[in-house]
Amino acid sequence: MSIECRFHIVRSDFVLDVDLLLPSTGVTAIFGPSGSGKTTFLRALAGLENNEGYLKVGDVIWQDEKHFVPTHRRSIGYVFQEASLFEQLNVKDNIEYGFKRSIDADQSVMHRAIILLQIEHLLERRTSELSGGERQRVAIARALSLGPKMLLMDEPLASLDEQHKKEILPFLERLHAELEIPMIYVTHSVDEVAHLADQLILLDEGRVIGNGKISEVLTRLDLSLAHGERAASLIQAKVGEHDEHYNLTTIDFSGGQFFVPRKQLPVGCDVRLRVEARDVSLTVERQSDTSILNILPAIVDEISDENDAQVIVRLKVGDDLLLSCVTKKSADLLQLQQGKKIYAQIKSVALL
Amino acid sequence: MLNEYDLSALIVTLKLASISTLILLIIGTPLAWWLANSKWKLKPLVEALIALPLILPPTVLGFYLLISLGPHGVVGGAMQWLGAQPLAFTFAGLVIGSVIYSMPFVVQPLQNAFAAIGTRPMEVAATLRATPMDRFFTVAMPLARTGFVTAAVLGFAHTVGEFGVVLMIGGNIPGETQVLSIAIYDHVEALEYGNAHILAGGLLLASFIMLVVVYSLNRHFSLLQRSDR
Numbered sequence: 001m002s003i004e005c006r007f008h009i010v011r012s013d014f015v016l017d018v019d020l021l022l023p024s025t026g027v028t029a030i031f032g033p034s035g036s037g038k039t040t041f042l043r044a045l046a047g048l049e050n051n052e053g054y055l056k057v058g059d060v061i062w063q064d065e066k067h068f069v070p071t072h073r074r075s076i077g078y079v080f081q082e083a084s085l086f087e088q089l090n091v092k093d094n095i096e097y098g099f100k101r102s103i104d105a106d107q108s109v110m111h112r113a114i115i116l117l118q119i120e121h122l123l124e125r126r127t128s129e130l131s132g133g134e135r136q137r138v139a140i141a142r143a144l145s146l147g148p149k150m151l152l153m154d155e156p157l158a159s160l161d162e163q164h165k166k167e168i169l170p171f172l173e174r175l176h177a178e179l180e181i182p183m184i185y186v187t188h189s190v191d192e193v194a195h196l197a198d199q200l201i202l203l204d205e206g207r208v209i210g211n212g213k214i215s216e217v218l219t220r221l222d223l224s225l226a227h228g229e230r231a232a233s234l235i236q237a238k239v240g241e242h243d244e245h246y247n248l249t250t251i252d253f254s255g256g257q258f259f260v261p262r263k264q265l266p267v268g269c270d271v272r273l274r275v276e277a278r279d280v281s282l283t284v285e286r287q288s289d290t291s292i293l294n295i296l297p298a299i300v301d302e303i304s305d306e307n308d309a310q311v312i313v314r315l316k317v318g319d320d321l322l323l324s325c326v327t328k329k330s331a332d333l334l335q336l337q338q339g340k341k342i343y344a345q346i347k348s349v350a351l352l
Numbered sequence: 353m354l355n356e357y358d359l360s361a362l363i364v365t366l367k368l369a370s371i372s373t374l375i376l377l378i379i380g381t382p383l384a385w386w387l388a389n390s391k392w393k394l395k396p397l398v399e400a401l402i403a404l405p406l407i408l409p410p411t412v413l414g415f416y417l418l419i420s421l422g423p424h425g426v427v428g429g430a431m432q433w434l435g436a437q438p439l440a441f442t443f444a445g446l447v448i449g450s451v452i453y454s455m456p457f458v459v460q461p462l463q464n465a466f467a468a469i470g471t472r473p474m475e476v477a478a479t480l481r482a483t484p485m486d487r488f489f490t491v492a493m494p495l496a497r498t499g500f501v502t503a504a505v506l507g508f509a510h511t512v513g514e515f516g517v518v519l520m521i522g523g524n525i526p527g528e529t530q531v532l533s534i535a536i537y538d539h540v541e542a543l544e545y546g547n548a549h550i551l552a553g554g555l556l557l558a559s560f561i562m563l564v565v566v567y568s569l570n571r572h573f574s575l576l577q578r579s580d581r
Contacts, residue, residue: 048475071478072487078479084472088494097490098480146481 001149003182007044007053009037009206016040016206022199027176027183029197029214031190037206038186039081042154045184046078047071057149075104077143079153083135085127085142092123095142104147113144116178117171133164137171144175151175151183157192172196190225194218194234194274195352219314219321221304226312226323231277234352235320239269251349255318258349259293272352277312277323279347284334286343294346298322300336311336315344322346358551360527361535368443368531369511372450376458376507377500379451384462384503385488403456413453414520421445421521446522446529450511458507465499466492502566509562512555 003022009015016037022028030038043049047062048071055063062069085094095114099105114120117137122130130138136156143151156172157165169192175183176196185196193200193214200217202210202225210217210225215234218225225231237253247262251271258273265271286295298315306312311331315322322344326336334342354362387399405413421439422428428438439445469492477487493500515533522529524538532551539548 046479048478071475072481072483076479078476080472080476084476086473086476086491097477097482101481101486103481142480 001058001182002056003045003150004056005045005054007041007051007055009040009044009049009051009053011040014206016044018203018206018208020201020208020211022182022184024182025180026198027185027196028199028201029193030184030186030201030203031193031197032188032203034188035205036203038188038203039154041203042152042184042186045150046076046152047074072101075146075149077146077148077151079136079139079143079151079156081155082159083132083139085130085135085138087127089127090123091119091125091127091130091138094127094138095123095145098142099145102146102148104149105145106147109147110145113141116144116174117141131164132160133167136160136164136168140171140175148181150181151179153183153185155187156185157189158187169195190230194232195272215321219323221302221312221314226277226304226314227306229278231312231323231325232274233277233321233323235273235275235322237271237273239263239265239267239271241267251351253318254320255298255316256296258346260349260351263351274350274352275322275346276348276350277325279349280315280322280324281345281347282313282324282326282330282334282336283343283345287345290345292345292347294349296322296344296346298342298344300338300340300342302338303331303336315342317344354550355547357526358532358535358547361530361532361551364443364527364529365512365531365533368446368450369508371447372454372511373458373504373507375447375451376454377504380455380458380462380503380507384459385466385492387459387463388466402459405453406456410453410514410516411520414449414517417445417449417452417517418521421448440521441523441525441529443522443528446518446531449517449521450514453514453517454507454510457510458503461499461502461506462496465496465502468499469495498570501569505562505566509559513559 001024003024005022006019008017014035014037018041030041032038040049044051044053045055047069053063055061061067062074086097089097095110099110114123117140119134119137119141122134122138127135140156157168160168173195187193197214200210200212200214201208202217202223210220210223215236217223219233220226235253237251237258240250240252240257242249242262248259249261249263249265251258251260251273253273296317298317300313301316301321302314303311306325310325310327313324313326313331313336315324324344336342387395418440419425420427423432423438428440431438439448473491473495474487477491482490513533515537518529518531519534522531524530524534532555536548536551539545539551
């Protein structure tokens with residue numbers, strides 16, 4: 001099931017102009033600063049905006065010049081920024097409101113949603129008795145219980161404080177792992193993108209400026225995400241083995257292995273690694289007399305100025321990409337240029 | 353305590369107020385919903401028209417109603433042509449007058465209540481597969497419940513309190529079109545102050561109680577909503 005969309009939305013203060021083919025599985029993050037049109041785009045997918053455009057989901061046209069399928073007949077689940085539960089209904093009735101009306105709904109899907117979001121004990125509560133995080137979990141379960149063909153999320157964590165964000169994020173990660181339907185996730189948080197997204201669409205002033213696999217978009221040197229203090233690359237990897245003696249865990253990926261302090265994860269389990277550009281240094285020869293364990297052969301792919309003193313280098317390591325931030329002086333001393341074989345020394349790796 | 357004459361005035365009044373309120377809620381609800389959501393540029397015209405009875409002397413309204421409902425008026429003439437009675441000096445004529453006269457007291461609280469809901473809950477319901485009609489009955493109406501109580505009580509109380517319009521178009525037919533406010537007037541004219549006291553005092557008390565109910569309900573619900581945050 002592919003999702004093909006072209007929207008041209010003119011508002012008094014901005015214009016959204018997008019032409020996209022959204023992937024039919026996984027999480028697609030729509031990322032951009034506020035006012036970039038992310039929410040408007042999501043609302044257009046849901047049929048909540050009055051706009052011109054074209055939208056085809058699978059074989060069915062939801063919108064073109066002649067047709068406009070209204071929101072209540074679109075097979076979507078929508079999670080709003082604030083939980084927006086119906087205050088006159090309790091938690092169970094909130095979930096059943098949509099469940100009863102959806103032709104795609106299925107008792108087992110609803111039960112799975114309730115269990116996945118761990119809200120069984122909240123079902124009889126009034127919505128006013130819930131915390132912000134609980135409300136958002138109920139709202140997500142309510143959307144999932146519809147049995148939708150796609151899940152649309154509009155900054156579901158934005159209205160929560162840090163603690164509640166941490167509470168919800170694991171649920172979203174489980175959704176990501178277990179959900180068969182595509183999820184379109186609007187956010188302005190790099191952190192959420194790093195944790196959840198497979199695909200990343202970058203919006204700026206109503207235009208798509210980047211679109212692709214998250215590891216590629218994050219390391220595109222012509223985009224702002226690959227620059228600045230928090231520039232980092234993402235690597236999809238698997239837990240290799242545990243070294244009982246040194247209490248280390250090896251993580252395998254296309255370019256070799258990483259050693260990290262021992263993690264309680266089963267062997268073979270999928271993990272996501274985040275490597276910050278400032279934690280990656282470069283050497284021409286493989287160093288043996290260093291305390292750094294993670295040394296990987298790499299090929300310089302692209303170099304771009306970071307500021308007056310530093311450059312940011314994109315490296316190919318196996319099929320994966322790494323960013324490294326080094327001084328211009330080092331870049332000259334090492335004679336860095338595209339295609340050069342070097343070694344990347346990685347000081348620290350974060351498991352997401 | 354009430355003589356037969358006053359009792360029939362009370363019954364006519366209650367009947368008139370109940371029927372008028374019911375009709376007002378039926379007409380006023382869709383009208384208020386439309387006013388709360390429409391972006392039509394001529395909307396202020398409609399709003400002004402509905403609000404007119406708030407500032408017009410009731411006699412002005414009553415005068416025009418009398419003319420149009422009478423046998424030579426637009427409505428009355430049409431009724432006569434259809435073989436029906438003209439509406440002036442009938443209970444049905446009073447109901448029409450009351451509905452117009454009390455319209456703003458029903459439409460405005462409803463319009464405010466609908467506007468206060470905003471678009472979000474309706475959008476949420478739409479994403480949960482509710483059709484527009486379904487959304488209105490299951491989301492908008494429950495959320496606007498205070499508006500409905502306020503509208504019903506004010507519409508009822510205001511109809512009970514009308515005088516000028518009734519006098520102009522209803523006349524003073526005991527058991528048919530004579531309402532409490534006019535009975536009080538008659539008592540005073542006849543210097544029957546005791547009877548006037550009973551009716552006037554009763555109306556004062558009843559009106560006061562109805563308003564207390566409205567305001568305490570408003571307070572109750574706004575407190576409830578605040579505790580939801």
